[in-house]
Amino acid sequence: HIRFQSSIAHTIKVQEQIKETRAKAVVGGGPKRIEAQHKRGKLTARERIQLLLDPGTFIEYDMFNEHTCHDFGMQNEKFPGDSVVTGRGMISGRSVFVFSQDFTVFGGSLSSIHAKKICKVMKAAMEVGAPVIGLNDSGGARIQEGVASLGGYADIFQANVMSSGVIPQISLIMGPCAGGAVYSPALTDFTFMVKDTSYLFITGPDVVKAVTNEEVTQEELGGAKTHTITSGVAHGAFENDVEALQNVRDLVNYLPLSNHDQAPIRACDDPWDRDVPSLDTVVPLETTAAYNMLDVVHALVDEGDFFEIMPDYAKNIVVGFA
Secondary structure (H helix, E strand, O other), X not given: OHHHHHHHHHHHHHHHXXXXXXXXXXXXXXXXXXXXHHHOOOOOHHHHHHHHOOOXXXXXXXXXXXXXXOOOOXXXXXXXXXXXXXXXXXXXXXXXXXEEEOOOOHHHOEOHHHHHHHHHHHHHHHHHOOOEEEEEOOOOEOHHHOHHHHHHHHHHHHHHHHHOOOOOEEEEEOOEEEHHHHHHHHHXXXXXXXXXXXXXXXOOHHHHHHHHOOOOOHHHHHOHHHHHHHOOOOOEEEOOHHHHHHHHHHHHOOOOOOOOOOOOOOOOOOOOOOOOOOHHHHOOOOOOOOOOHHHHHHHHOHHHXXXXXXXXXXXXXXXXXX
């Protein structure tokens, strides 16, 4: 009887510890850092997942994982989850895997544990045959871990390459990503950015000035405008986090889950034999006159539903999903 009571007491204690650790994981870096994130016009890692996935479908992996670094006093600074939220959920009732980097914890920097969490969901996505969506908001490698952090990037890059052509990989840049944090998104199938709050560059303006003596702003060096118009690294840019996440949901609805799957079929009320009188006039008689090809596309596709890819890059051609 005494042993039974002791077992119950131990179970209750463990449950309280789990509850306490889970509460710490949910708030990430704490209320002050969350407030700072909101002041920048950005959502938190968990808020982004809530908007991206169907309500109540997110199942989190490795919530309690912490980094293992003991250098530079890092053993005294630990947060459950270690700056990335990973797991699986649904978009329009279809399975997807997701990782969302938490800028409120160590600036979303990548540690070896952080990398292992990302690789775990990518491996699971490959095994199941489902898309991987990365919500990137990271300052790059966690410098306190040195080469261990860089090794983590190598593992992610390998997972990107092995997944290429097998499952859809989508990257959404939602913060100032620099250094190692920029290579993985460039290896994925689709890369999108958020205007004014997201950046992609190998190194920042200060280093560029020190090496080349050229002064550039973050926006000029790696902002959404630069990568959607000039470099072509990004496939689109959106006004804010909410719009970006909604558009990623829309894109997923056009894609097969894997190379073994077919593209989804949706109900359509658009008659197959409908007349499109506008096509009689949209193309001018003069062969040298210009016209907007998007007018033709929207008139032809079912219900005018068209998701354009790279609308601001190489504007002499229109590509997208319908």
